[in-house]
Amino acid sequence: xxxxxxxxxxxxxxxxxxxxxxxxxxxxxxxxxxxxxxxxxxxxxxxxxxxxxxxxxxxxxxxxxxxxxxxxxxxxxxxxxxxxxxxx
Numbered sequence: 331x332x333x334x335x336x337x338x339x340x341x342x343x344x345x346x347x348x349x350x351x352x353x354x355x356x357x358x359x360x361x362x363x364x365x366x367x368x369x370x371x372x373x374x375x376x377x378x379x380x381x382x383x384x385x386x387x388x389x390x391x392x393x394x395x396x397x398x399x400x401x402x403x404x405x406x407x408x409x410x411x412x413x414x415x416x417x418x
Contacts, residue, residue, distance in 0.1 A: 370390075385401050385402070386400060387399055
């Protein structure tokens with residue numbers, strides 16, 4: 331399989347890769363994030379979509395419920411550049 335554009339970038343820019351790995355380690359150490367992901371993984375397994383290649387994901391709704399949703403719609407919701415911040 332060919333490398334993604336992101337991986338190609340990090341191969342050419344080792345300093346950027348070091349910064350990303352440091353950020354990822356810090357982000358994944360956060361107990362809130364671990365609880366959030368474990369809750370979604372548990373629901374995904376229960377729904378039978380974990381690891382079966384159907385491209386479905388569990389997503390939090392605004393009311394706090396978990397629903398099955400296509401992964402691209404779920405992950406695209408944050409906007410093109412990550413979490414969007416609306417200014418009033």
